Amino acid sequence: MEAVETASRSTSRSLRRVGILYDERMCRHHTPDDEPHPENPNRIRAIWNKLQSAGISQRCEVLSAKEAEDKYILSVHGKSHVDLIRNISSQQYNSRRNRIASNLNSIYLNEGSSEAAYLAAGSVIEVAKRVAKGELDSAFAIVRPPGHHAEHDEAMGFCLYNNVAIATNFLLNEKELGINKILIVDWDVHHGNGTQKTFWKDPRVLFFSVHRHEFGNFYPSNDDGDYTMIGEGPGAGYNINVPWENGRCGDADYLAVWDHILIPVAKQFNPDMILISAGFDAAVGDPLGGCRVTPYGYAMLLRKLMDFARGKIVLALEGGYNLTSISNSALACMEVLLDEKTVTGSTEAYPFESTWRVIRAVRQELKAFWSVLADELPTKLISQKAPIPVKKILISSCDSEAEDVEELLQGVIRPLSTLRVDEDRRESASVSWRSDLSNIDIWYATFGSNMWKPRFLCYIEGGQVDGMQKLCSGSMDKRPPKEILWKIFPHRLFFGRESTRTWGLGGVAFLHPESKNKDIVHMCLYRITLEQFNDVLHQENISSYDMSSPLFDLTSLDCVKEKGSINLEAVKKGWYHNVVYLGMERDIPILTMTCDLSDIENFKSGKVPLHAPSEDYANTLVKGLVEGGQLSEEEAVSYIKEAATKPL
Ligand code: Q9C
Ligand code: ZN
Numbered sequence: 001m002e003a004v005e006t007a008s009r010s011t012s013r014s015l016r017r018v019g020i021l022y023d024e025r026m027c028r029h030h031t032p033d034d035e036p037h038p039e040n041p042n043r044i045r046a047i048w049n050k051l052q053s054a055g056i057s058q059r060c061e062v063l064s065a066k067e068a069e070d071k072y073i074l075s076v077h078g079k080s081h082v083d084l085i086r087n088i089s090s091q092q093y094n095s096r097r098n099r100i101a102s103n104l105n106s107i108y109l110n111e112g113s114s115e116a117a118y119l120a121a122g123s124v125i126e127v128a129k130r131v132a133k134g135e136l137d138s139a140f141a142i143v144r145p146p147g148h149h150a151e152h153d154e155a156m157g158f159c160l161y162n163n164v165a166i167a168t169n170f171l172l173n174e175k176e177l178g179i180n181k182i183l184i185v186d187w188d189v190h191h192g193n194g195t196q197k198t199f200w201k202d203p204r205v206l207f208f209s210v211h212r213h214e215f216g217n218f219y220p221s222n223d224d225g226d227y228t229m230i231g232e233g234p235g236a237g238y239n240i241n242v243p244w245e246n247g248r249c250g251d252a253d254y255l256a257v258w259d260h261i262l263i264p265v266a267k268q269f270n271p272d273m274i275l276i277s278a279g280f281d282a283a284v285g286d287p288l289g290g291c292r293v294t295p296y297g298y299a300m301l302l303r304k305l306m307d308f309a310r311g312k313i314v315l316a317l318e319g320g321y322n323l324t325s326i327s328n329s330a331l332a333c334m335e336v337l338l339d340e341k342t343v344t345g346s347t348e349a350y351p352f353e354s355t356w357r358v359i360r361a362v363r364q365e366l367k368a369f370w371s372v373l374a375d376e377l378p379t380k381l382i383s384q385k386a387p388i389p390v391k392k393i394l395i396s397s398c399d400s401e402a403e404d405v406e407e408l409l410q411g412v413i414r415p416l417s418t419l420r421v422d423e424d425r426r427e428s429a430s431v432s433w434r435s436d437l438s439n440i441d442i443w444y445a446t447f448g449s450n451m452w453k454p455r456f457l458c459y460i461e462g463g464q465v466d467g468m469q470k471l472c473s474g475s476m477d478k479r480p481p482k483e484i485l486w487k488i489f490p491h492r493l494f495f496g497r498e499s500t501r502t503w504g505l506g507g508v509a510f511l512h513p514e515s516k517n518k519d520i521v522h523m524c525l526y527r528i529t530l531e532q533f534n535d536v537l538h539q540e541n542i543s544s545y546d547m548s549s550p551l552f553d554l555t556s557l558d559c560v561k562e563k564g565s566i567n568l569e570a571v572k573k574g575w576y577h578n579v580v581y582l583g584m585e586r587d588i589p590i591l592t593m594t595c596d597l598s599d600i601e602n603f604k605s606g607k608v609p610l611h612a613p614s615e616d617y618a619n620t621l622v623k624g625l626v627e628g629g630q631l632s633e634e635e636a637v638s639y640i641k642e643a644a645t646k647p648l
Contacts, residue, residue, distance in 0.1 A: 013058075013059050013060070013061075014059045014060070014338040014339070014340060015339075016137045016138070016311075016337065016338055016339050017061060017135070017136045017137045018059070018060045018061070018136065018137060018138055018139060018140075018334070018337045018338055019060060019061045019062075019063055019127050019130055019131070019136040019138070019139030019140070020051065020056070020057055020060040020061070020062055020063070020139065020140050020142070020334070021062075021063040021064070021065060021123045021126065021127050021139065021140070021141045021142060021143070022044065022047075022048045022057075022062070022064075022142045023064050023065035023119060023123065025065060025115060025116065025119055026041075026044060026065065026116045026119050026120060026123075026143060026144050026145075027041035027044065027045065027112075027116075027144075028041075028110075028111075028112025028115060028116055029041070029110065029112045029113045029115075029116035029117070029144065029145055030108075030110060030112065031108045031110065032097070032098060032108065032109075032110050037108065038287065038288060038321035039144065039145065039146070039158040039319070039321070041144070042323060043144060043317075043320065043321070043323065043326060044142045044143070044144050044317065046323040046324075046326065046327045047142050047317070047326055047327050047330045048142055049327075050327035050328070050330065050331055051327075051330065051331060051334060054331055056331065056334045056335070056338070059338055059340075060334075060338075061136060063123075063126060063127065063130075063139075065119040065120075065122060065123040065126070065143075066119070066122040066123065066125075066126050067115070067118035067119055067122045068118050068119075068121035068122035068125055068161070068166060069122075070082055070086070072121070072125060072166055072169070072170050073118075073121055073161055073166055075166065075169035075170070075173065076152070076161075076162050076165045076166050076169055076198050077150070077152055077153065077161065077162070078152050078153040080153060081152070081153045081154065081155070084100075084155075085113075085114060085117050085118075085155070085160050085161060086114055086118075087114070088100070088109050088113055088114055089109075089110070089111045089112060089113050089114035089115065090114075097109045097110070104154070104155050104156060105154075105156040105157065105220075106156060106157050106158060106219075107155050107156060107157075107158065107160075113145070113160065116144065116145060116160075117145055117160035117161045118161075119143070120141075120143035120144060120145055120146075120147065120160075120161065120163050121147070121161040121162075121163045121166045121167070123141045123143050123163070123316075124141045124143060124147075124163040124164060124166065124167040124275075124314070124316045125166065125167045125170045126141075127139035127140075127141045127314055127316075128167040128168075128170065128171055128273075128275065128314045129170070129171075129174070129177070131273065131312050131313070131314050132171055132174075132177040132178075132179050132273060132312070133177065137311055137312070137337075138306075138311060138312065138313040138314065138315075138337045139313075139314050139315070139337075140278075140314075140315040140316075140317075140330070140333065140334060140337065141163075141314065141315070141316045141317065142317050142330070143163060143316060143317050144317065145158055145159055145160050145161075146158055146159050146163070146188075146279065146317065146318040146319055147159045147160075147161055147162040147163035147164055147165070147166075147194070147195075147277075147316070147318065148162060148164060148165075148186055148188060148190075148192035148193075148194055148195050148277045148279070148318050149162075149190065149192070149193055149194050149220060150162040150165075150194045151193065151194045151197055152194075152197065152198070156194075156220070157190065157193075157219065157220060158319070159194065162194045162195060162198065163316055164184060164186075164192075164195060164275050164277050164316050164318075165194060165195045165198040165199070167275060167314070167316070168182050168184060168198075168199070168205055168275055169198075171273060172204055172205075178272065179272045179273050180204060180272055181204055181205075181206070181269065181270065181271045181272050181273075182204065182205050182206070182271055182272065182273050182274070182275060183205075183206045183208065183266055183269060183271035183273075183274045183275070183308070183309070184199075184205060184206070184207045184208065184274075184275050184276075184277060185208050185262065185274060185275075185276045185277070185305065186207070186208065186209035186210070186211070186276075186277035186279075186318075187210060187254070187276065187277070187278065187279065187282065187298075187301060188209075188211065188277050188278070188279025188280075188281060188282070188318040188319045188320075189211055189212050189279060189281040189282040189286070189288070189289035189290075189291055189319065190211055190212070190218070190219055190220065190279070190281070190319060191209055191211040191213065191220060191224060191225030191241065191243075192207070192209045192211075192277050192318075193220050193222075193224045193225065195207055195209075195277065196209065196224060196225075196229065196239055196241075197224075199231075199235065199238070199239070200231055200232055200235055200239065201231065201232050201233045201234060201235040202234070202235050202238065203231075203234045203235050203237075203238050205235075205238065206238045206239075206240070206265070206266075206269050206271065207231075207238065207239050207240070208240045208242075208261075208262055208265075209225065209240070209241050209242070209277075210241075210242040210244070210254065210257055211225055211241070211242070211243060211244065212243075212244045212246075212247060212249075212282075212289070212290070212291065213225045213226065213241075213243030213244055213245070214244070214245065214246065214247075215243075215245070225241050225243050226241060226243055227240075227241050227242065227243055227358065227361050227362045227365050228365060229241050230365060230366060230369070236369065237366060237368070237369025237370065238369075240261065240262075240265065240362065240366060241362075242257050242261065242358060242359070242362055243358060244291075244354070244355075244358065245354040245357070245358060246352065246354055247289075247290035247291060248290065248291065248292055248352075249282070249291045249292065249293075249352065249355065250284070250291065250292035250293055250294070250297065251292070251293055251294055251296065251297030251300070251345075252350055252351045252355075253351045253352060253355040254282070254293055254297055254301055255297070255300060255301070255586065256351040256355055256356070256359060257355070257358075257359060258300075258301055258304050259586065259587075260359050260363070260377060261359060261362055261363065261373065263304055263305075264370070264372035264373065265366075265370050265372060265373065266305070266308050267308070267372065268370055268371070268372050270308070271308055271309045272309055272312070273309050273312045273313075273314070274305055274308060274309050274312065274313045274314070275313075275314050275316065276302075276305070276313065276314065276315045276316065277316060277318045278315040278316060278317055278318060278333070279317070279318030279319035279320050280298070280317075280319070280320030280325060280326040280329040280330065281318075281319035281320045281321055283295075283298070283320060283322065283325035283326065283328075283329050284325060285322040285324065285325040286320065286321055286322045286325055286326075287321050287322060288319070288321050289319075289321075293329070294345055294346075295328045295329050295331065295332035295345070296332065296343065296344065296345020296346065297345070298329045298332050298333055299332040299333060299335065299336045299343045299345070300343060300345075300483075302315075302333050302336045302337070303336050303343060306336065306337075306339075313337070315333060315337075317330075342480050342481055342482065342483065342484060343482075343483050343484075344483070344484040344485075345484070345485065346485055346486035346487070346628075346629070346630070350384045351384075356377070356382040359377070360377060360382070363377070433531075433549060433550045433553065434476060434477075434531050436554075437529060437530040437531040437534065437550060437553065437554070438477060438529045438530075438531040438532075439529070440529060440530040440531075440554070440557075441482065441527055441528070441529055441530070441588050442527075442528065442529070442530055442533055442557075442588060442589050442590070442591050443485065443525040443526065443527055443585055443588055443589065443590040443591065444525065444526045444527075444528055444533055444536060444591060444592070445487070445489070445523040445524070445525045445582055445590050445591065445592040446523060446524045446525075446526065446592070446624075447491075447493055447509055447511050447521050447522070447523050447524075447592065447594075448508060448509030448510075448621060449503075449508075449509065449617060449620040449621060449624070450524070450526075450624075451522070451523075451524040451620075451621060451624030451625060451628065452465075452620045452621070452623045452624035452627065453484065453524075453624070453627070453628075455468070455620050455624070456481075456524075456526060457480065458472035458474070459472055459474065459475060459535070459536045459539050459540075460474055460475050460477075460478055460479075460480065460481070460528070460532060460536075461474050461478050461480075462474025462478075465620070466616065466620075467503065467614075467616030467617060467619065467620060468502055468503065469501065469502060469503065469504055470501055470502045472539055473539065474535075475531075475532045475535035475536065475539075476531070476535060477529065477531055477532050477535075479532075481526035481527050481528050482527040482528070483526075483527040484524065484525065484526055484527070484628075485524075485525040485527070485585065486522065486523065486524055486525070486628055486629075486630050487523055487525060487585070487590075488520050488521070488522055488523070489515065489520070489521050489523055489582055490515045490516060490517050490518075490519055490520060490521075491511050491512055491513075491514075491515050491516070491519055491520075491521045492511070492512035492516060492519040492521065492643075492648070493509060493510075493511060493512075493519075493521045493643040494509075494510055494512065494603070494610060494643055494644070494646075494648055495507035495508060495509055495510070495610065495611060495612055495613050495643065495644045496508070496510055496595075496603050496608060496609065496610045496611055497575070497608060497609065497611060498609055498611050501542075503613075503614060503616065503617045504614060504616075505614055506611060506612065506613045506614030506616075506617055507609075507610065507611030507612055507613050507617075507644070508575075508613065508617060509613070509621065509643075510575075510594050510595050510599075510603075511580070511592060511594040512594075512600060512648070513565055513578055513580050513594055513595070513596065513597060513600070514597070522625060522630050522631070522639070523582075523592070524624060524628055525585065525590060527588065530550075530552070530553075530554075530557070531550075533552065533591065534547070534550045534551050534552055535547075536593075537551050537552060537568070537571070537576075537579070537593060538551060538571070540574065540575075540576040540593055541568075541571035541573070541574020541575070541576055541577050541593075542574065543570070543571045543573060543574060545570050545571055551568055551570055551571060552566075552568065552579060556568075556579070557589065560579055560580075560581040560589075560591065561581055561589060563581075564580065564581055565578055565579065565580040565581065565596075566578070566579050567596050575595055575599070576593040576594055576595065577593070577595075577596070578593065578594055578595055578596040579591055579592070579593050580592050580593070580594060600648070603648055604648050610648065612644040612645070613640070613644060618637075618640050618644075621636070621640055622636040622637055622640065625639070
């Protein structure tokens with residue numbers, strides 16, 4: 001039985017067991033006369049349809065909803081509230097239903113509301129139980145009505161029962177599940193007031209909510225969501241609020257909160273399981289949220305949480321009112337749970353200044369409870385509000401070590417035959433630098449044909465795409481980039497040389513190694529290891545260099561960070577032997593490779609010709625920019641045309 005299941009999973013399903021729960025019966029909760037309302041049945045239909053057409057549900061275990069038993073609901077809500085929700089859809093209430101709803105804050109009710117409320121709560125219990133037992137690695141419950149605003153005796157904010165709070169108590173009370181500590185992450189754009197109150201004094205549940213607050217002016221419009229609300233008694237320190245001061249927060253703001261609050265605390269708390277109140281109303285395009293989180297952003301937020309609780313994560317839908325935004329965001333999250341694709345996307349802006357202010361306030365408020373929050377954030381970090389790092393560029397390697405490096409490299413560039421190297425020793429040396437550097441990530445920033453992902457992958461996996469006249473051997477480590485990110489830098493793109501072996505006739509792309517504020521260049525950043533970067537450097541600069549030692553190691557990395565650029569003597573004949581540092585992105589250095597300043601002089605004097613690219617080559621750049629979502633085809637063509645015609 002087990003063997004059969006494993007076999008079928010390896011063909012159609014994912015290696016990871018991911019549950020997905022959808023049930024049309026939850027669509028029966030809607031406004032009494034079907035008046036338009038943001039929280040409507042099409043929300044979960046849109047998500048479900050998207051996941052089906054993207055082939056996601058087919059790779060998951062699909063579950064149907066179950067009604068929650070009253071005893072589980074009563075662990076969160078009072079008896080009078082449960083009685084009301086159970087009976088509200090019955091005929092006896094027909095005449096009173098609208099009046100009752102109108103006395104509640106942002107609630108409508110109809111004949112389908114009771115059943116939907118029980119199904120939503122029961123569904124989150126069901127998937128949580130299966131993940132806790134290990135029958136599933138993770139799961140997404142596509143439920144409505146949402147839950148996180150619902151309090152002990154009160155339905156509010158489109159929420160009837162607090163689905164996530166009910167499932168959390170279920171997990172903690174079923175002792176044999178062995179779930180003793182739960183992290184709840186509430187990334188819905190609104191504060192999860194109901195969940196906060198449920199676990200206010202409970203140290204077994206770490207409740208974390210990031211939400212628009214605007215000093216108490218955003219729904220639910222009180223002070224409950226302030227960062228000073230940290231829990232009480234034994235629960236003190238186990239309630240964390242991150243209240244945005246303004247709308248328009250996006251990926252950079254959320255990722256900064258993850259990196260500097262949530263992730264360190266999660267590490268220290270070490271939860272047995274994570275439940276996410278996964279509203280998608282902070283998504284770009286949401287009519288209520290006014291924030292700008294992209295599907296890539298949600299994927300990153302989720303990816304970072306997968307390192308905890310052995311990946312035991314349950315997502316439960318809360319808010320989210322733009323059908324396209326919520327579907328795309330949910331899809332991105334499912335791809336992370338299935339763990340099959342490289343996460344790709346772009347974040348342009350740094351966090352708002354207000355974001356750093358809020359992060360500092362939260363850390364200050366909670367540092368007595370979480371030692372990982374005690375350090376002051378470096379000034380260098382919080383001053384990252386402008387999008388563009390400008391670096392002074394220097395030619396040549398670190399002055400102090402110039403001679404030594406030179407001497408060292410002389411040895412390795414001598415033809416292999418003249419060196420008497422013990423074959424085994426050479427092999428083991430090579431193995432050891434590779435394993436050292438394979439633990440370090442860098443962003444490789446590309447500006448030419450490598451912007452097109454399939455072309456760049458030739459350098460990793462080996463291969464050849466249209467227009468290339470040469471085969472790439474690929475890197476030793478063939479794992480795809482961990483992330484892909486686009487950014488704009490203040491550098492000049494130009495095209496030079498009459499022909500190349502890879503592309504035939506026509507110029508190829510170069511980056512002026514010095515930055516000038518009025519130039520801009522689009523760059524596609526691939527997050528790869530420093531080991532892979534060495535193999536890319538080697539392929540970009542064909543030479544007899546044998547790679548028994550790295551072209552660019554940790555010392556070179558320190559050096560380039562300090563000096564801005566470093567010329568690699570070992571591949572001096574190559575056209576891309578100058579490694580340029582472009583700043584940091586989330587603590588990871590950004591590196592690119594281009595020609596050096598003496599080449600620039602030769603291009604300027606005409607000793608080496610500037611030359612427009614061939615159509616084939618220009619097309620790879622256009623494809624990269626268009627498929628990367630950076631420019632329209634028309635814009636990409638004119639961007640390249642300008643770079644090819646403007647004098648240096
Ligand atoms: N002026 C969720 O996203 N807005 N609920 C009412 C009154 C209510 C949102 C505005 C927003 C509730 C689950
Ligand atoms: Zn919401």
